Amino acid sequence: MNPKTSTVREPGTSQAWLVGSGIASLAAAVYLINDTQMPGSNIHILDRHPKSGGGITSSGDSENGFLIRPGSSPYFHAECVEKLLSLVPMVKNSDKSLLDSVRDFEHSESPVPGRVANTRFIRTKEGHAERSDANHLSIGPHNRLQLLKVLLENEKSLGRKSIQDFFGDEFFGTDFWALWSTTTRFNFYESVILPISAYLRAEGVSFHFNTKVVDIILNSSVESSNDAKTVSELVLRESNEEQRVKINPCDLAIVTLGSPNSGAQVGTNFEPPPRVSDPDDITYGDWSLWFHLASRSTNFGSPLNFNSSTPQSTLVTFTVTLYDPHFIHLYRALTHDVAGTGALVSFPDSNWLLSISVPHQPVFSNQPANVYVIWGYGLRPEKLGNTIDRPMTDCTGEQIMAELLSHLNFPAESILPKSNTIPCILPLATSALLPRAHSDRPEVIPQNTTNIALVGQFAEIPSDTTLNVEYSVRGAQIAVHKLMGLKKSVPRPKTNILIDIFDLLSEGLT
Ligand SMILES: Cc1cc2nc3c(=O)[nH]c(=O)nc-3n(C[C@H](O)[C@H](O)[C@H](O)COP(=O)(O)OP(=O)(O)OC[C@H]3O[C@@H](n4cnc5c(N)ncnc54)[C@H](O)[C@@H]3O)c2cc1C
Secondary structure (H helix, E strand, O other): OOOOOOOOOOOOOOOEEEEOOOHHHHHHHHHHHHHHOOOHHHEEEEOOOOOOOOOOOEEEEOOOEEEEOOOOOOOOOOHHHHHHHHHOEOOOOOOOEHHHHHHHHHHHOOOOOOOOOOEEEEEEEOOEEEEEEHHHOOOHHHHHHHHHHHHHOOHHHHOOOOHHHOOOHHHHOOHHHHHHOOOOOOOOHHHHHHHHHHHHHHOOOEEEOOEEEEEEEEEEOOOOOOOOEEEEEEEEEEOOEEEEEEOOOOOEEEEEOOOOOOOOEEOOOOOOOOOOOOHHHHHHHHHHHHHHHHHHOHHHOOOHHHHOOHHHHOEEEEEEEEOOOHHHHHHHHHHOOOOOOOOOEEOOOOOOOEEEEOOOOOOOOOOOOOOEEEEEEEOOOOOEOOOOOOEHHHOOHHHHHHHHHHHHOOOHHHHHHHEEEEEEEEOOOOHHHOOOOHHHOOEOOOOOEOOEEEEOOOOEOOOOOOOOHHHHHHHHHHHHHHHOOOOOOOOOOOOOHHHHHHHHHHHHHO
């Protein structure tokens, strides 16, 4: 029984319409099949792109260069992602799950002495590149106190305050901040998105690509006494043709709101990515549906808060295809780290605040043995580079690589001709982290609705932290459990007991 209406939702007769084919929707489909026994043929995934994965896609070949757009690596010690992967067989009818395959890989690569990377930063000192260890982080007593204050503050009272409201400039120069603000890793399109999509197809789930959901029609529900709204129709656009899909009260819609990947622009080794000159281009893509919903009720939050500050949310990523091992050898000599044994390495002296990941090779299944792929990004791409006199957003791939090589003090003349760097501008990459009021993010089950759930990076999950895969997967699980009236509980995000106590106390005071 759905908690807000008297509608009984039987998995065998309900149809589930999932907007978006990113990890949030894929996870929702897996939970519908596994936790509610909904037949796969009752599940329909719609995405305006030509393939699944949403923001987490990768492509390319050694001739044209490889491309990893956001560079996501799942946090495999995150509870919801682990549970999701444990539900998906590695191949059809296999006893082994995707999680088993990840664990097998981890064990085969298990850290032996000298195989765990320690380098977190590379600083430029008197023209030399010098590694520094994660073990020597220091922020000083004042910043330590401020950090505690941020952790203990109730989210509602934080409101739209930004991190700069708590810390002075000196904090942002510390190694601690550089690590805190750059700790993300690598992409998992081939090892996770593709197998989950194949599993769902084998279960009978239908994927409708190049299909945009332009609107969702909500009507007052006849079943509900309190004027709750029920989705009655989806308006779709496919190849400029509009179609309407009727939704019954026992059916459900799970909608991924917006996307941090919206408006992504890809360049080449010799061309910078084209600029999105009209901010409406970004809004029109993945965000227009959220704007429609929000214009009808404040229960759907405020998308404007997240996609109207592109100077603050833009990030440039780059994927480098290397045609010989020279770079990898020099990197190992500098850091003493083997490729794939560590996290990101950041360059705190870089004006663009560059970070790179030198992952386990091969990164792509079609990557030849003598080709290597590394990935990186700049958090302050609007600034002029230290040696390249232009903003990162205006640079070709080759210029970005030249800037990186100068921070490493590696010889550009031998490495540049043997590399192909593909830059990618993501105008909304960090939009989910922009300062916001509590009501800017709608609840997973918006108030006063009966058969719609909102998932992704912009739906409100109390005590959880956005901009990671775990967040989207947890939201999907909450959505399925609530809409299908399951009693099972979704694992709560792990917080410190002290924070829970202070939250309780401060709620009591407000
Ligand atoms: C630079 C960067 C690095 C990252 N690194 C990491 C990392 O290391 N680890 C980690 O865990 N996470 C990382 N993330 C976050 C991770 O990429 C996201 O958590 C994840 O992609 C969100 O998945 P999602 O399914 O919620 O949304 P998305 O991946 O954005 O997918 C949403 C999909 O829905 C589609 N869509 C939206 N509206 C409509 C509509 N109306 N009609 C049809 N289709 C629609 C979109 O086109 C898109 O395909 C990173 C993100 C960025 C930007």
